[in-house]
Amino acid sequence: NACLDFDFSSCVLHCLALPLSAPPVMTYAQLESLINKWSLELEDQEKHFLHQATQVNAWDQTLIENGEKITSLHREVEKVKLDQKRLDQELDFILSQQKELEDLLTPLEESVKEQSGTIYLQHADEE
Numbered sequence: 001n002a003c004l005d006f007d008f009s010s011c012v013l014h015c016l017a018l019p020l021s022a023p024p025v026m027t028y029a030q031l032e033s034l035i036n037k038w039s040l041e042l043e044d045q046e047k048h049f050l051h052q053a054t055q056v057n058a059w060d061q062t063l064i065e066n067g068e069k070i071t072s073l074h075r076e077v078e079k080v081k082l083d084q085k086r087l088d089q090e091l092d093f094i095l096s097q098q099k100e101l102e103d104l105l106t107p108l109e110e111s112v113k114e115q116s117g118t119i120y121l122q123h124a125d126e127e
Helices: 008-017 028-126
Strands: none
Touching: none
């Protein structure tokens, strides 16, 4: 091999003497075959993409619907909290009224007990 001897002039002459290799020639049929192959691959990829896009669209729709359900549930929970707060306030009011009633009834009950005891003693004295 002349280029391995590191003799520059002989290497250049040797390389110039080599025939230039022509780029590979592609026939029309080969080109058409490649284009058809690539078209089929592109169609497959398009189908795959459309399938994935359909799935993503369905997931997106599900997320939107679930988001609306969550928002609705949140509103309902807030309404229930307000109702619970009002109910607690009403119960507190009823408890305070009950306490006032007990405070009023206790002296009356004691007075009735005293009077009934006195009436009982009066009947005992009359006999």
